[in-house]
Amino acid sequence: MRVSVVIPTLNEAEYLPQCLRSLSEHGGDAVTEIFVVDAGSSDDTVAIAEAANATVLKKEKDTIAGQRNLGAAIATGDLLAFLDADCTINPGWAENAVRHFADPHVVSAGAPPDIPDNNTTWVQQAWSFLKRKSQPRQMDVSWLASANVWVRKSSFDQIGGFDANLETCEDADLGFRLNRLGRTISDPGISVQHHREPRTLTHFYKKEVWHGKHSYDGLLKGRLTLAEIPSLVTPFLFVGSFVLMVVGILTTGPWGHWILLTGIAGLFAAPVAYTLRAVLKKGQWLRSPQYLLVYFVYFAARADALVRACWRLIVSPFQSKTAKNHAT
Numbered sequence: 001m002r003v004s005v006v007i008p009t010l011n012e013a014e015y016l017p018q019c020l021r022s023l024s025e026h027g028g029d030a031v032t033e034i035f036v037v038d039a040g041s042s043d044d045t046v047a048i049a050e051a052a053n054a055t056v057l058k059k060e061k062d063t064i065a066g067q068r069n070l071g072a073a074i075a076t077g078d079l080l081a082f083l084d085a086d087c088t089i090n091p092g093w094a095e096n097a098v099r100h101f102a103d104p105h106v107v108s109a110g111a112p113p114d115i116p117d118n119n120t121t122w123v124q125q126a127w128s129f130l131k132r133k134s135q136p137r138q139m140d141v142s143w144l145a146s147a148n149v150w151v152r153k154s155s156f157d158q159i160g161g162f163d164a165n166l167e168t169c170e171d172a173d174l175g176f177r178l179n180r181l182g183r184t185i186s187d188p189g190i191s192v193q194h195h196r197e198p199r200t201l202t203h204f205y206k207k208e209v210w211h212g213k214h215s216y217d218g219l220l221k222g223r224l225t226l227a228e229i230p231s232l233v234t235p236f237l238f239v240g241s242f243v244l245m246v247v248g249i250l251t252t253g254p255w256g257h258w259i260l261l262t263g264i265a266g267l268f269a270a271p272v273a274y275t276l277r278a279v280l281k282k283g284q285w286l287r288s289p290q291y292l293l294v295y296f297v298y299f300a301a302r303a304d305a306l307v308r309a310c311w312r313l314i315v316s317p318f319q320s321k322t323a324k325n326h327a328t
Contacts, residue, residue, distance in 0.1 A: 001098055002032045004077030004153070007054075008067035009036055012085035013043040015195055020052040022088035030094045031081070035071040039064075045085075065162035065170040068146070072153070072161055080156055084147040086196040087113055096189035097150045107155040107182035108175065110144040113194035121199045126287065126294045128197070130274075134281045136188045143175020144184060148192045155181050169214040204294070205301045212305025231302075234270045238303035241266025271295035 005023060009016060016036070023034060036049035040060035049056050059070050072080050079101060083089070100109040115128045146162075149171065159177045162170045175184060198204035212235070241263045248260025275292045279285050 001030065001079055001101060002077040003027075003030045003079045003081055003094060003098065004071075004075030005031055005034045005081045005083055006068055006071030006075065007034065007036050007083050007085050008039070008064045008071070009041060009045050009049070009085045010039040011041045011043045012045045013041070013048060015086040016045055016048050017052075018088050018195070019083070019085050020049070020054060022090075023083075024052070026089050026091045026093055028094045030098050032077055033075065035074060036085075037067040037071045039067055063164055063167055063170070064146075065166055066164035069161040069164055072156055075153065078153055080151045080153050082146050082149050082151070083192065084113075084194070087147055087192040087194050089192050092189055093192065096187055100185050100187065101150075101152060103183070105182045106152070106185055107178050108144060108149060108151045108184040109187060109190060110149040111186055111188055111191040112145055113147050113192050113197075115197050116193050116195060120197075122290060123201055123204055123294065124197045124199060126290045127204065129282065129284060129287075130278050130291055130294065138185065138187045138189075141175075141184050141186045142179060143172045144186060146171035146174070147194060148190070149174075150190070151178065166214050168211050201293070201297050205297050205304075208298055208301035209305045209308070212302045213309065234299055235303040235306040237266055237270060238299050239306060241269075242303070268296070270299050 005027070007016075007019065012019075020034070023031060034052075034054040035057055036045075036054045037057045037059060038046055038049070039062050040058070046056055046058075055074075057070055057074065059067055062070075068082055079098065081094075081097065097109050100106045112131065114132075115124050120128075151174075155178060158181065159174075161174075163173050166173060178184060198207050244259055244263030244266060246263075248256050248258070248263055250256070251259055271292050274295045275288055278291055279288055284291075
């Protein structure tokens with residue numbers, strides 16, 4: 001099977017060289033073409049891609065989903081390998097992925113990105129620990145992160161590719177639509193190293209606010225699975241608990257204290273529960289305070305994203321009306 005690699009870029013001069021180098025070293029004979037789809041870089045990204053003999057496509061000011069769709073439309077391979085520019089592949093990446101597609105029922109394969117083996121912060125180590133399975137193994141999944149996902153091209157074309165209107169969560173949306181056609185396999189043998197995981201809690205918070213921007217789009221489209229419910233409900237709990245805290249502070253007398261304590265308990269309920277689940281399954285009890293803090297920041301960020309999403313829903317009709325009035 002022929003493999004077309006699609007790499008979306010925007011000012012990736014720092015990371016793209018090692019990404020392309022890893023493809024040259026470990027991609028093998030299966031990789032027949034590499035497309036770098038650039039969204040208007042102002043650094044040396046395009047020159048770096050051209051020097052590595054990658055095919056450069058330009059689509060300025062587009063979503064990352066739109067960039068991937070452009071590369072897929074031009075690709076001639078039987079399989080599409082979507083890879084982010086800040087990732088490097090490991091030996092066996094291509095071989096392990098290709099073998100899964102010998103099964104005609106498999107439409108997608110990949111693996112969650114890992115952090116590099118060195119020069120990582122405690123935030124990166126903690127989040128990597130919390131995300132990974134207790135015993136990484138090959139399994140069927142609902143979707144895979146688009147930083148490292150393989151898709152059968154015929155299946156990709158059949159569902160119309162990524163939803164280019166989504167800035168985030170486009171991978172989950174793609175995965176759920178692909179699952180109507182066949183199996184999606186997560187295999188540790190297809191893992192990559194992600195070199196731009198947030199190094200600080202501040203960076204982590206900002207990234208999760210951005211990731212949460214389209215978290216509820218699937219629900220609005222009528223797509224909901226049991227596995228999604230906790231992550232969708234918890235931000236509501238977090239926001240409600242924060243409101244209770246504010247009410248408790250403003251309320252005088254004993255009731256104010258009880259309302260305040262209830263709000264505080266609600267804020268920590270999910271972080272504590274998720275931390276306990278992680279250490280009970282995977283150990284590392286001594287690092288529980290770090291895991292608790294990371295989970296607290298994660299849920300705070302997703303609650304922030306929820307509030308912003310609700311605000312957009314409220315103001316968007318007025319913005320549309322104002323735009324129409326200006327147009328006339």
